[in-house]
Amino acid sequence: ETGVTQTPRHLVMGMTNKKSLKCEQHLGHNAMYWYKQSAKKPLELMFVYSLEERVENNSVPSRFSPECPNSSHLFLHLHTLQPEDSALYLCASSPRGRTGRYTTNEKLFFGSGTQLSVL
Amino acid sequence: AQKVTQAQTEISVVEKEDVTLDCVYETRDTTYYLFWYKQPPSGELVFLIRRNSFDEQNEISGRYSWNFQKSTSSFNFTITASQVVDSAVYFCALSRAAGTYKYIFGTGTRLKVLA
Numbered sequence: 001e002t003g004v005t006q007t008p009r010h011l012v013m014g015m016t017n018k019k020s021l022k023c024e025q026h027l028g029h030n031a032m033y034w035y036k037q038s039a040k041k042p043l044e045l046m047f048v049y050s051l052e053e054r055v056e057n058n059s060v061p062s063r064f065s066p067e068c069p070n071s072s073h074l075f076l077h078l079h080t081l082q083p084e085d086s087a088l089y090l091c092a093s094s095p096r097g098r099t100g101r102y103t104t105n106e107k108l109f110f111g112s113g114t115q116l117s118v119l
Numbered sequence: 120a121q122k123v124t125q126a127q128t129e130i131s132v133v134e135k136e137d138v139t140l141d142c143v144y145e146t147r148d149t150t151y152y153l154f155w156y157k158q159p160p161s162g163e164l165v166f167l168i169r170r171n172s173f174d175e176q177n178e179i180s181g182r183y184s185w186n187f188q189k190s191t192s193s194f195n196f197t198i199t200a201s202q203v204v205d206s207a208v209y210f211c212a213l214s215r216a217a218g219t220y221k222y223i224f225g226t227g228t229r230l231k232v233l234a
Contacts, residue, residue: 002163031220042123043210043224056220088162105152105214107169108222112162 003027006091006111014119015081021114023074023091030095032074033108034066037088049074081118088113121146123213125225132201133233140196140228142211148172150216153187153194158208158227167209170194171216201232 004025013019025032034046048056049068063085065077074091092108122145132138144153151172156164168178170187178185182199198205208227215221 002165004163033220040128040226042226043212043222045221048220050220058221090162090164092164105169105171105216107154107166108156108164109166110156110164115162 002109002111004091004093004109004111006089006114008114009112010115010117012117012119013078013081015083017081018077018079020078021076021089021091021116023076023111025072025074025091025093025109027093027109028095029093029109030071031093032068032071033092033094034074034076035090035092037090037113043090046076078116081116083118086116086118088115121148121213121215121223123211123223123225125209125211125228127228128226129229129231131231131233134203135200137197137199138201138230138232140198140209140211140230142194142196142225144192144194144211144213144223146192146213146215148215152214152216154212154214154222155185155194155196156210156212158210160207164210167196198230201230203232203234206230206232 007022031050033048036044045058046060047066052068063080067075090113091111094106094108124143153170155167158164184197186195208229210227211225213223
């Protein structure tokens with residue numbers, strides 16, 4: 001148990017559906033991340049929020065829309081996805097500082113991921 | 120540009136064998152951090168170790184040991200007397216010291232330990 005919880009664990013959706021992935025951390029961390037894990041590829045950073053402010057947006061298509069209402073919750077809203085978006089989506093958190101001021105390079109705490117299949 | 124290479128896609132060993140997972144990195148920074156994470160079948164990546172670029176001491180933690188060599192830009196991970204529970208995907212990662220939230224991950228090495 002890493003203290004980071006992701007729901008749902010599995011999601012199958014059609015290309016015209018709208019769905020959301022949820023992440024919750026109980027560690028008091030102030031930075032949260034979305035990563036995409038595809039087979040035989042490095043983990044791909046999608047978004048980073050530090051103290052509820054988006055500090056990194058790694059050229060992700062607009063069909064992925066993140067939301068961070070508070071430092072404990074992170075969402076990834078999905079709409080009109082493509083089959084190539086099928087992957088494991090991992091949420092992580094870390095005790096980071098404010099935007100641009102300081103990075104501690106602390107370890108990341110990951111959730112178990114949402115295995116997404118787009119049909 | 121920063122890059123992490125894990126050339127071993129998959130390794131299979133028999134229980135109690137020793138196994139070394141290779142990690143080679145590229146960076147122009149003088150200060151950086153290296154990490155190893157384990158991803159068991161349950162999916163979550165679990166932190167194993169962090170090393171900063173100024174600390175080249177090797178580290179041992181139980182059956183795990185890490186060999187950091189700046190001269191060859193390598194940060195290899197050895198499991199001694201492997202066990203079935205060690206079966207997982209192992210990721211090496213690189214991070215800059217400041218100015219970014221990015222971790223650069225390798226593609227991972229899948230380790231299968233057979234009973």
